[in-house]
Amino acid sequence: MTSLSQKILTHAAKLPEGAPLVASELLHLGNRAAIDQSLSRLAKRGQLIRGSRGVYLCPVTSRFGARPPEPAKVAEAIARLGGEVVVPNEAASANALGLTTQVPMRQTYLTSGKSRRVQLGKQVLEFKHAPAWKLRLANRPAGQALRAIAGAGPKNAHVVARELRRRLSKAELVELAGASTHYMPTWLAKELRGLRAHG
Numbered sequence: 001m002t003s004l005s006q007k008i009l010t011h012a013a014k015l016p017e018g019a020p021l022v023a024s025e026l027l028h029l030g031n032r033a034a035i036d037q038s039l040s041r042l043a044k045r046g047q048l049i050r051g052s053r054g055v056y057l058c059p060v061t062s063r064f065g066a067r068p069p070e071p072a073k074v075a076e077a078i079a080r081l082g083g084e085v086v087v088p089n090e091a092a093s094a095n096a097l098g099l100t101t102q103v104p105m106r107q108t109y110l111t112s113g114k115s116r117r118v119q120l121g122k123q124v125l126e127f128k129h130a131p132a133w134k135l136r137l138a139n140r141p142a143g144q145a146l147r148a149i150a151g152a153g154p155k156n157a158h159v160v161a162r163e164l165r166r167r168l169s170k171a172e173l174v175e176l177a178g179a180s181t182h183y184m185p186t187w188l189a190k191e192l193r194g195l196r197a198h199g
Contacts, residue, residue, distance in 0.1 A: 004030045005038045009047060012058040018073030020081055021048065021056040051118040068120040071107045075125065084113035085135040086127065090151025093144040099163060110134055110147070133184045141168060142175040146192075154187040161191045 007029045012021055023035045030038075043050040049057040049068055057074065059066040079086035087093075089108040094100045107123065110130035118125040134150060137143030145164050152160040165173065173195060181189035 002038065004034055005042055008035070008038055008042065009058075012048065015058060016073070016077065017060055018057065018069040018075075019077040020051060020074070021058065022054055022081075049120065051120065052116060055118065057118075057120070068123065071120060071123065071125050074118060074120065075109050075127075078118070078127070079111075082113050084111050085138060086111045086113075087135055087139055087143060087147070089128070090147045093147040094151055094160075097141070097144055097148055097164070097167060099148055099160060099167075131183065133180075133182070136179050137175065140175070141172045142179070145172070145176050146179060149191055150185075150188055154185070157187060157191045158194075161195060165195070 008021070008026060011026065011029065015021070021039065023032055023039060026035050026039075029035065039048065039056050040050075042048040043056060046066075047059075049059055051057050051074070057069055060069055075086050078084065086109050088096065089104070089110050091100075091102070091104045092108070095103060106126060108126045108128060111127045112132070112135055113127070113129065115129045116127050118127070134147060135143075137146055145168060148164070149157050149160050164176070168176065177192055177195040179192060181192055184192075
């Protein structure tokens with residue numbers, strides 16, 4: 001193993017779980033071409049995971065062996081690296097609030113950044129660009145509730161909103177009802193106004 005590869009692995013080991021490795025962040029270790037080659041070689045050896053073009057991840061080592069980093073950690077790290085808002089999608093938000101027991105087959109996140117996929121071993125993380133209103137209130141319960149209502153669609157939104165009135169605290173309901181309705185679909189804005197009326 002070259003000294004540059006060893007330096008990259010030493011640097012990677014100090015990063016929090018899920019933090020992506022990109023060549024542009026490693027230029028203090030060597031020149032760009034050498035770093036690109038070392039990252040590619042380390043991925044081929046299984047010492048790094050190639051998440052997507054130019055993005056690598058450090059496997060997590062435990063007594064059970066090496067595993068890919070947790071999807072939620074990767075999503076958090078990608079959000080920090082790119083200065084993006086990244087949140088679970090509508091189905092995952094509904095699941096987190098206990099509105100459904102169905103666990104989404106694919107890990108999908110909504111982002112203010114570009115749409116792309118990240119490979120985590122056999123698992124694929126999908127990041128879908130979303131309008132700003134879907135990202136409001138970020139990862140707070142009120143934000144999850146907003147996306148759960150949106151995911152229910154116009155026919156079932158009222159049922160979900162009614163259930164959320166039972167599940168959320170008064171403060172969370174006030175926060176949800178106070179979300180700006182600009183650019184939202186009319187039916188969704190109406191549901192939020194209804195929550196305000198019941199508050």
